[in-house]
Amino acid sequence: MQNLFDVIPESFFNYLGSGSNNRIYSDCLQIIYQEYDREISYRIPRIRIRDAVASYLLENEIDYHDEDTKGMVDYNSAAGSIIRKLCAKDVSWLEEDNDDVTYEKQIIMTEQGVMLAEFLQTLRKPEKEEFSSYIFNIYNTLRNTEQWSSDPYVNALKPVYRNAKSLSKALKKLATFIRKIIERMVNEETLESLTENLLEYCEGDFIKEYARLTKQQNIHIYRTYIRRQLEDMKKDQDIFDLMVIGCVLEDEINEREAEERVMDMLQRTQRFLTDDYDRLIRDIKHKINLYLQIAIGRARFIRNREADVRGSVDQTIRYLVEEMQTLDMKDELPDELNDLFYLEKNEFIDLKSLRFPRKQISIRQAVADEIHILSEEDRIRAIKEQEKEAYNPYSKELMKSYLEKQMGTDRVIRGDQLPMRNKNDLLSSLSAVAYGQENGFVVEPKEGYFETDDLIIRNFEIRKGE
Numbered sequence: 001m002q003n004l005f006d007v008i009p010e011s012f013f014n015y016l017g018s019g020s021n022n023r024i025y026s027d028c029l030q031i032i033y034q035e036y037d038r039e040i041s042y043r044i045p046r047i048r049i050r051d052a053v054a055s056y057l058l059e060n061e062i063d064y065h066d067e068d069t070k071g072m073v074d075y076n077s078a079a080g081s082i083i084r085k086l087c088a089k090d091v092s093w094l095e096e097d098n099d100d101v102t103y104e105k106q107i108i109m110t111e112q113g114v115m116l117a118e119f120l121q122t123l124r125k126p127e128k129e130e131f132s133s134y135i136f137n138i139y140n141t142l143r144n145t146e147q148w149s150s151d152p153y154v155n156a157l158k159p160v161y162r163n164a165k166s167l168s169k170a171l172k173k174l175a176t177f178i179r180k181i182i183e184r185m186v187n188e189e190t191l192e193s194l195t196e197n198l199l200e201y202c203e204g205d206f207i208k209e210y211a212r213l214t215k216q217q218n219i220h221i222y223r224t225y226i227r228r229q230l231e232d233m234k235k236d237q238d239i240f241d242l243m244v245i246g247c248v249l250e251d252e253i254n255e256r257e258a259e260e261r262v263m264d265m266l267q268r269t270q271r272f273l274t275d276d277y278d279r280l281i282r283d284i285k286h287k288i289n290l291y292l293q294i295a296i297g298r299a300r301f302i303r304n305r306e307a308d309v310r311g312s313v314d315q316t317i318r319y320l321v322e323e324m325q326t327l328d329m330k331d332e333l334p335d336e337l338n339d340l341f342y343l344e345k346n347e348f349i350d351l352k353s354l355r356f357p358r359k360q361i362s363i364r365q366a367v368a369d370e371i372h373i374l375s376e377e378d379r380i381r382a383i384k385e386q387e388k389e390a391y392n393p394y395s396k397e398l399m400k401s402y403l404e405k406q407m408g409t410d411r412v413i414r415g416d417q418l419p420m421r422n423k424n425d426l427l428s429s430l431s432a433v434a435y436g437q438e439n440g441f442v443v444e445p446k447e448g449y450f451e452t453d454d455l456i457i458r459n460f461e462i463r464k465g466e
Helices: 022-035 046-059 075-087 111-124 131-143 152-186 191-203 205-216 219-235 237-251 255-305 309-327 335-340 376-390 396-407 423-434
Strands: 043-045 094-098 105-109 412-414 441-452 455-464
Touching: 022 046, 022 075, 022 105, 022 111, 043 046, 046 075, 046 105, 075 094, 105 111, 131 152, 131 219, 152 219, 152 237, 152 255, 219 237, 219 255, 219 441, 237 255, 396 412, 396 423, 396 455, 423 455
Parallel strands: none
Antiparallel strands: 043 105, 094 105, 412 455, 441 455
C-alpha cells in the first residue's frame, strides 16, 4: 500500500498545525475555493484572488505578519504573502502560472488543494445525507438491465457496491450522532434547554430522513428483488464472466484477483442487505428509544426539582450559606436579610416542628344502604350487557378453534394462506399467531414479506405441535 506522504508534498499539512496562523490559512483556502465556485475551471487571475484574501483580512481586522512581512504592511501585501506561501512547492495548495494570451498571472488550485478545501468545508458543515436515496439507487440500477448488460461490472456491480457501502457508513455515523445527543441530554440543567434540544431533535433533518428510510423507501420493499438479482448475477456464468473481464480492464489486475474481487463485492453487498442493515437499524431504534426515555426522565426530574417556590427558596438559601462560608462574610450579612432567614445551624427541635403521619379513616359504626331489587327483565338485560362487554372475539380459546379450522387436516399453514380480506380477518390471523405458542402451535418466521392492503407483513409458518 502506497504511503500518503509519498503522494502529497512534504509540508502539505504544516499550515494547519498549531502556532502557524492555521486559522488564517484555513479561512483563506476556503475563501479562494469559494471564488472558484462560479467559474468553469480552477484558474483565476492572481489579482482577483489577492483582493478576495485582502478583503477577508480587512473585514476581520487581522494584522498578519510572517518572516516575509517585516514591520507595518497593508492588506494587499499581506494577501500576496499568504498566496506565495500557499503556492510554495513543499505546500502546493495553489500554483501560479501565466496566461498564454494576456501574460497575466493566474492562480490555479491544485487537485490536492481542491480536495483539502472540500474536506475542510465538510468538517465545518457536514452535508445531510439522504439515506433512502442509496436504496432507491441500488434498486433502479439493478432493475434497468439493458443499461448495464454490456458492462455489468462498471455499470451495475460497482455502483451497487458503492451505494451499499455508503449507506452502511451513513447509518454508522447516524448511530454515533444519536449517542452524542443522548450524552448532551444527560447534562441538561434546565427545562428550557431540554425542551429546545428535544424540539431540535424532533423537527430536525434526522427525523425526516430516518422516516423516509423506514417508511417511504423502506428497504423491505426492495430487498427481496435486490438480493434475488444479485444472486442471479452470481449464478449466471455469462454475466459473472463479463464482470470479471470488466474488473480486469477497469482495475488493471489479473483474472484470478478480479474473480475474487467480484465475488467479494457480491457477497459483502448481500451480507449488508441481509444481516448488517437489520443490525444497524435495531441499534438506531434502541438508541432513539433510549434518547426519548432519558428526555422524559430528565424532564420529570427537572420539573420536580423546580416545580414550586419552596424548591427555589431552598436553592437560594443553600447558595447564600455556601457563599457566606466561602467568603467568610457571615458577620457582614445585611440586617434585612437577617430578618428574612435564620441561617444558623439547627441543633434542637420541639414538638411544633414535628409532622405527624396521617392516619387512615376507620369505620366506627356499620351503615346500611337500601337495596334496590332488580326486576327479572332488568336482571336479564344487565347479564346480557355484562356478557357483551366481557366477550372477546380474539380470545385464546377462540383463536385456537379459528386456527384449527383454517388448517383443517394440514399440519402446516403459511401466513399468506390465512384470510386477510378485511380488518376482522387480519386481527383474527394476528391474534392466532400471538396465541400460537400457548395454544400448542409452533410459529416460525420465514424470509420475505407479503402485502395485504397497505400493510407489509413478514412471512411466517405455523405448524401443529407434537
